[in-house]
Amino acid sequence: MNKNDLIVVLTGAGISAESGIKTFRDYDGLWENHRVEDVATPEAFDRDPVMVWRFYKERYFQSLDVLPNAGHYALVDLEKHFGDNFLLITQNVDGLHERAGSKRVLEMHGKLLTCFCVGCKANYKMNEVDLNPEIPTCPACGKFLRPDIVWFGEMPYFLEEIYQALKKVSVFISIGTSGHVYPASYFIAMAKQNKAKTIGVNFERPENNIFIEEFHQGKAGELLPELVKEWIGDL
Numbered sequence: 558m559n560k561n562d563l564i565v566v567l568t569g570a571g572i573s574a575e576s577g578i579k580t581f582r583d584y585d586g587l588w589e590n591h592r593v594e595d596v597a598t599p600e601a602f603d604r605d606p607v608m609v610w611r612f613y614k615e616r617y618f619q620s621l622d623v624l625p626n627a628g629h630y631a632l633v634d635l636e637k638h639f640g641d642n643f644l645l646i647t648q649n650v651d652g653l654h655e656r657a658g659s660k661r662v663l664e665m666h667g668k669l670l671t672c673f674c675v676g677c678k679a680n681y682k683m684n685e686v687d688l689n690p691e692i693p694t695c696p697a698c699g700k701f702l703r704p705d706i707v708w709f710g711e712m713p714y715f716l717e718e719i720y721q722a723l724k725k726v727s728v729f730i731s732i733g734t735s736g737h738v739y740p741a742s743y744f745i746a747m748a749k750q751n752k753a754k755t756i757g758v759n760f761e762r763p764e765n766n767i768f769i770e771e772f773h774q775g776k777a778g779e780l781l782p783e784l785v786k787e788w789i790g791d792l
């Protein structure tokens with residue numbers, strides 16, 4: 558890869574699997590034994606905010622308990638090499654890329670570390686609010702807070718920035734994502750349409766496999782350290 562190439566990386570739950578966070582599709586499309594419709598839709602929150610909050614409090618505390626793995630750190634090295642010609646888009650909400658040291662990262666599905674008020678929209682770090690009530694409330698206006706997660710049916714964050722990058726990308730690398738969740742599953746097709754080289758790193762062939770030119774099958778934490786050395790010409 559040339560240092561002037563724009564490298565765009567898309568990660569999904571698979572890159573955090575070796576940190577101990579279950580992927581989404583580990584158990585027949587369940588997320589930690591919950592159906593997505595029950596915990597990851599605005600309708601679920603309207604219907605049962607106590608249950609939805611219980612789920613995300615567990616995910617939040619779990620994310621604080623785990624550590625980034627070799628896959629996350631390899632992407633930090635890739636970013637150090639390419640600098641402003643690097644963009645990391647993640648579907649993950651666990652904050653592990655930032656904790657590993659990634660700087661140019663767009664968390665398109667939100668993050669477990671923050672929440673916001675359904676009334677005044679004020680945004681808070683989870684550790685700034687009282688999480689003891691079953692449904693935490695806004696310190697400013699008293700309305701319900703909700704997790705800062707983009708649920709199914711909601712608009713992902715940073716889409717404009719992402720689409721701009723996909724117009725200019727030279728190499729698109731998809732890691733640890735099943736290719737099921739739209740629109741992220743479609744980014745690789747857009748990159749390919751714009752003549753980018755496409756690379757996949759995944760435990761199994763993903764749903765959008767037909768758009769991948771070069772596929773590396775295995776665990777991200779095991780494969781990425783060597784692959785990144787290869788990509789930056791350091792082998």
Ligand code: NAD
Nearest residue numbers: 569570571574580581582649650651733734735760776777
């Ligand atoms: P997914 O669970 O649908 O797919 C994960 C993919 O990673 C699978 O194809 C699996 O074969 C692969 N995989 C598993 N272990 C791997 C490893 N060690 N190395 C490489 N690949 C591995 O995940 P998705 O496509 O990201 O979609 C899930 C959605 O659920 C996302 O939108 C995300 O917001 C949310 N989610 C996030 C987390 C997290 O933040 N860690 C965890 C679960 C779900």
